[in-house]
Amino acid sequence: MQFSKQQRLHVGERSHLCSHCDRVFSLKINLTRHMRIHTGEIPYQCNKCDKAFSLNSLLILHMRDHTEVTPYQCIHCDQSFSQRGHLTDHLRIHTLERPYRCSQCDKSFQAKYALIKHMSFHIKERQYRCRQCNKAFQLECNFTEHMKIHYVEKPYRCSQCVKSFKANNELIKHMRIHTGDKPYTCTQCNKSFTQNGTLTTHMRIHTGERPYQCSQCDKDFVQNCQLIQHMRTHTGEISYQCSWCNKEFSNKKLFKLHIKIHTEDSSYKCSHSDMEFSYNNNNSRHPRHLTQNQNKINESYKLNELKVEVKDEQM
Template sequence: MAFIKDESEDLKIDETFRVKHEDTEEQTDLMALKEESEVLNETEDKDHNFINGEISFSCSQTEKSSSRKRDQKTGRSYFTCQQCGKSFNRTESFKRHMRVHTGDKPYACQQCGKHFSQRICLKRHIRIHTGEKPYTCQQCGRSFTQLGNLGVHMSVHTGERPYTCQQCGKGFNWKGTLHCHMKIHTGERLFTCQQCGISFAQKGSLNRHKKIHTGEKPYTCQQCGISFIEKGTLKRHMRVHTAEKPYTCDQCGKSFNQDEKLKVHMRTHQGKPHTCPQCGKSFSQKRNFEDHVRIHSGEKPYTCPQCGKRFNYKRHFEDHIRIHTGEQPYTCSQCGKSFSQKRNFEDHVRIHSGEQPYTCPQCGKRFNYKRHFEDHIRTHTGEKPFTCQHCGKCFSRKGSLNRHMRVHTGEKPFTCGHCGKSFGYKAALKYHMSLHI
């Protein structure tokens, strides 16, 4: 398989860096220094054991004393930080380290004004503006702005996942990703939107969510002009224009332009190993199996924090949440229309493709919407599952029941723009409008 996981070049790797170090840039700077030193061939600062006396050394940046020790064998002096105990063999290395404690950031980006505690971190940041990607994968040719990002990317080819969740056994190729995953088990959601109150496990997820309220879509396709909230969404969209299909099934060779589509396809090879002991229904995914079991148990573990409504399916809960947030994460790459639910988005896409995957086994009529197909089937079976609670009348379609309910409620949602008269049915309004013509 060419690619197992959608790395989206620097996008997802950078997100991992943000998740792990967003609030502790000092740690990020140290990691960057360690990575870049391999390229710059700088000497790594390491701890040492000492056996001689101490000489006082004062750091002007901290106004605190450090201990200076001398190695008897080499005669070289070492400086030890009194705050964390780390030792250095050069004055400059020691001063650079002290900025971690003081918060001093003397290096400023001339383009955006962001400050950094170390020159090498500024150099790395500058590449965001210049677009420079000096680290290239020798296997697939992808380039990256940071050496550490290249290292994480290489696990795509090697399959290495050194970080394992102790609770569920899932493996990850990056420690930060494991930390994010652990919040699924702990339920920790520290980042809360001040506008709608929804909480997130990751700061990056909150930042993306905020764009729903601001309407910000900073990533624009240069070919068709459609804009997106996330850079990764734009990259996936670009494959519509390039016809790139980087995700290939290693069993049959079929290729796809999205990682999710490959995952769905792989289920055709895997079968359905998860079987419900109560009704015998089988599932290809464990998650769907667990959701199904709740139909029998009646369990509804997902509760809306805003209105208290409960759900037994996580995806139904997530769909419901978007009613409050107004989020529409599924965007049609052909016309730009957005949807809050994946099912509605997939139905819409078939308008452009002309695909009609649902075929009536009795009369052969085809449909592009599953709900239209299910409504049609009832014309053959005579089934009327939707019952009016007021008068007991039954209907084969939910929409028909909703229209009937207006008889009892007196609701008249369709209003004439000419005379202001209202009607309970759209057809009645259309007939009335013809009288004005």
């Protein structure tokens, strides 16, 4: 017997099964929406910026960011927000609440997406592993998409190194690294750059433009990567974990410097002592400490000599 749409809602029939996980749905449209989690499809595009969303309702909420209407006011400071969810996230700065707890360890986070990213550290085994670069994936669809990176034809080869490219214009841009050609010149200070995008970012130094605004506080930034780095101060997100000592970092540059401690030999030897360092900036700072300590010792000797002279005069 066939049930109507309304009848299926009452009897609880679930006939639409997801092929990627064990979720089932009573309505096909709900399955279609759910599948976007696995496929990464985001069909609802904002016409004001480059953001896109999997659901139309999320796009409608996002559009408030472009309207200057911010009805949700923080009771602790003068900030206001276009969405209730943004206000909820912001309030945790004041309350220090971290409601998203990891089920594998004792860590907790202010934002849900920070917890999701953290959980990837606990995944020890993944079903789909790339033989080219050893990267692993939980879902077959993500693995298949990744493999295109290795098997896409790249007929345009660099004559100076081993790199190759899909398009000729990409090769032309790359060749500027070898030739030193910098065709994009700043009209304000005569600095030149290999790519137009780098010049655009540089021009913001002169114009004062800082287009990347934090939704949690009043800070803004010249580059999107700076905003992403800053957002980790609000979410408590830890993106980089050392596999040798489990130390964690939110900054990629500091993480890479730390890894050198484990992977590199002590290449830099101090000329004043027997100490060795993994990278040269520590070595360059070390003699200053030696010099400062020696100065303190010399001052101490001079002070003691002065005290002896004063005692002799008094006697």
